[in-house]
Amino acid sequence: MTEEALLELTKKKNTSSPNDRIKELYARLSTQQRDFLGLQLSQALDFSSLAPFLNIHLNNLGDPFVSNCATLNTREMECEVLDHFAGLWHAPGRVPLDPDSYWGFLLTMGATEGNLYALWNARDYLAGDPLMHGGSGEKNRVPVLFYSEDTHYSITKCTRLLQLETFHKLGNGLYPGLCPITKDGRWPDGIPSCDGSIDPKHLAALVDFFVARGYPPIVFLNVGTSFKGAYDDVESVWQALLPVFERHGLRIRATENERQDYWVHIDGALGAGYLPHLEKAKALGLTEERVPIFDFRLPYVSSIVTSAHKWFGAPFPSGVFMTREKYRLNPCAQAQYVVTPDSTLASSRNGLSALILWYAINNSVGDTPARVASRCARLADYATRRLEKIREWHPGFWVKRASASLAVRFPTPRSEIFERFGLSADGGASHIFIMPHVTRSMVDALAEALSAPNAFEGCV
Structure with a gap:
């Protein structure tokens, strides 16, 4: 809906009662x-039994593993959810x-909050800031x-908020015309x-360029990209x-x-829940x-995030951030009156998010999640063949699907x-994303609409 249409709708409705x-x-x-296919947002959700909790303020304040004075919380559920994801991601x-x-x-926003926190942790870890449990670090290094x-x-917003150097920005600023992966030396x-x-080879060439000049690398990898769903x-x-x-x-x-001397972060907004x-x-x-394997079985993976509202189907953005204890920085503060370290990004966090994700996990047991995943994989294959x-x-119509993508x-x-x-x-x-709520009939309805003579009329 355009901004103009939304304003017009608001004008028409402003005399109606709230109900x-x-x-x-x-x-x-x-x-x-009923027809929603476009974004990686599962609509397979039923949390009606949790409706009474909308009348209770649920605040998971501070560190999830440290008790505090905010007794209206769901920290018990949060810790159980974290244990569940530690199992999914093969973490100790x-x-x-x-x-x-x-x-x-657990995140109050989606994976972007987790990515921001991971990059903040990575920047300060590589720059030598104090850790929770000691360990020396070289001071004043500039991570890239x-x-x-x-x-x-x-990612652009995150780097600006953190004033984090990127290979693109630093290359243009200090090394113009010297990019090792382009013919003209321009930095992409x-x-x-x-x-x-x-492309691993292009990544390695760029990392080599900056490591040789004393910059420790932060490598940001995607497990389920936003548009192509690629890994x-x-x-x-x-x-x-x-x-x-x-x-x-x-x-x-x-x-x-x-x-x-490096940090590898996995943005698994969708894939870390699905794979x-x-x-x-x-x-x-x-x-x-x-x-593909992406998780803590790989000892070089430093942190992972996923979004709860994508694969798992929460009714609002939320998610999970996870790292290892040895990478944790000292909290910025510990407010005495709440008796908990301020070790998360949002000091007050949404306790309802933990309750909803806990409920979703505990109502999908046994091999049911695996069967849902395999059904979606088969349906993605069917959708590709149907649209072809x-x-x-x-x-002139074309269809593309990255390997194992939804x-x-x-x-x-x-x-x-x-x-x-x-x-x-x-x-x-x-694009369409084959999420748990998508059915073959929804795919067929889209294919029928796209087959109409005027389906692409007026398109550039």
């Missing part, structure tokens, strides 16, 4: 929800003060961030990717980076007395999809179709 407005809004959103169990133990918290051209647009905005997945191959990235690190004498493993269940589905023989038939009516891309149709199915667009391409 009438709510009824009209619910009717409109319920209609939109939570043992206070154990350097390899996991630590994390590396990310692909398919990274979520919020993001590292080139192949159908959404970062960076974390293991291949490490195989490309390791010789660079060894050649320049970077510390590969953190010890009790020394820090490592563990797809991996289980493959073990059960329910799918043949290739499932549209070439019979529109010869996103299927195609040319952007006219506005009526675009709005009906809640599509999103980028550079003349639109």
Whole structure:
């Protein structure tokens, strides 16, 4: 809906009673929800039994593992949810003060909050700021961030908020014309990717350039990009980076007395929730999809985030951040009156988020999550094949799907179709995401609409 249309709608409705407005809004959103295909937002949710909690302020204040005076909380559920994700991501169990133990918290916003916190932690860790449990660090180093051209647009906001140097900004500022991966030496905005997945060789060349000049790297990888739903191959990235690190004498493993000289962060907004269940589905023989490994089984992974409202289907943005205890920085403050370290990004956090994610996890047990994941993978394959038939009516029509992705891309149709199915667009391409609520009949309805003679009328 355009801003003008929204303003006009507001003018028409401002004389209605609040209850009438709510009824009209619910009717409109319920209609939109039935055909919603465009963004990676699961609509398979039923939290009606939690409605009474809307009348209780639930505040998970401060560190989830430290009790405090905010007794109206769901910290017990939050810790259980964190334990669940530690299991999904093969992290060691939570043992206070154990350097390899996991630590994390549930996000009040989506994965962007977790990405911001991870980059903040990475910047200050590599710059030598004090850690929770000691360990020396070289002072005053300037970390540099590396990310692909398919990274979520919020990366720009995060780097500006943190005043974090990126390879693009630093390259243009100090080393113009010297980019090692372009013919003319210009620095690209993001590292080139192949159908959404970062190019490990180009990444390694750029990291080599800056490490040779004394800049420790922060490597930001995607496990389910926002538009293409693609996965960076974390293991291949490490195989490309390791010789660079060894050649320049970077510390590969953190010890009790020394820090490592890099940070690898995984933005798994969608994929970090979906892939563990797809991996289980493959073990059960329910799918043949290739499932990339991205989690804490890989000792070089420093932090991971996921969004609860994407794969798991929370009714509002929320998510999970997780790292290892040995990477934690000293909290900025510990307010005596709340009796808890201020160790998260948002001091007050949404306790309802923890309750909703706990409820979703505990109502999807056994092999049900694996079966849902395998069904979505099969449906993504079906959607690709179904949409390919549209070439019979529109010869210039094309369909693309990255390996194991839940996103299927195609040319952007006219506005009526675009709005009906809640599509999103980028550079003349639109996509659908096969989330748990999507059915074959929804895919067929889209295919039928796209097959109409005027489906692309008026499109550039």
